[in-house]
Amino acid sequence: MPVLFLILAVAAVLMTAFLVWACASIDSGVWVKAVCRDLGPDGKVTLTFDDGPDPVSTPEILDILAENKISAYFFVIGEKAEKHPELVRRMLLQGHHVGNHTYTHSVLFPLSGKPCIEDEIRACDSVIDSASGASIDSVTDSATRISVPRLFRPPFGVTNPDIAKIVKHTRHKVIGWNVRSFDTCLVKDCLSESKADEAIAKCVDRIMSQVGPGSVILLHDRLSHSPSLLRALVSALRAADML
Ligand SMILES: [Zn+2]
Secondary structure, three states, rough: OOOHHHHHHHHHHHHHHHHHHHHHOOOOOOOOEEEEEOOOOHHOOEEEEEEOOOHHHHHHHHHHHHHHHOOOOEEEEEHHHOOHHHHHHHHHHOOOHHHHHOOOOOOOOOHHOHHHHHHHHHHHHHHHHHHHHOOOOOOOOOOOEEEEEOOOOOOOHHHHHHHHHHHHOOOOOEOOOEEEEEEHHHHHHHHOOHHHHHHHHHHHHHHHHHOOOOOEEEEEEOOOHHHHHHHHHHHHHOOOOOO
């Protein structure tokens, strides 16, 4: 009896660990087959920015990308994009891809049930649609020639069977990443101005130690240090001929 109990306990722990990994890892592919690499041409690295648009840092990010002739992916939060449609439009006009990152980016999104998950996704689609001036169902807006592909990135990279069913139903292509920058950790590290450069250099080193051909890097365009990090990262990736 104790042996059977032990086997069942170990099986339960292993199953729980598997389910946590399957839900929390965007590249696990268990529930959703997310594209986590090879978004760019010829094995080049792709930069992706989540959680914007931000009225202060996003324009600067867009300036840096334009200066360096880089096309990136932006996964916007609907309620922010609704306040700054001009930034969404600028992303598209600069040739970037704009994807759906839900309307509110709620931490409860994965657990909210299929109707709420669908509402969150469709509401964000609608904001992008309205900002771009094109129908979300059409590939190209005839007046502006702006491409509006249906892309989705789940908040926190968390997926589960409910999200899988809804993205299939709403026909979104799910985009993940295979290099996490942990740039959000810089918020604390950059509080001291004198330590900001050092913290950014460390973050770039960490990213560079993980990147390879076709890597997709997760960044954020809502942080005050996002532009400085981007400048340093572009410089390192260009030096390594990866961008
Ligand atoms: Zn996010």
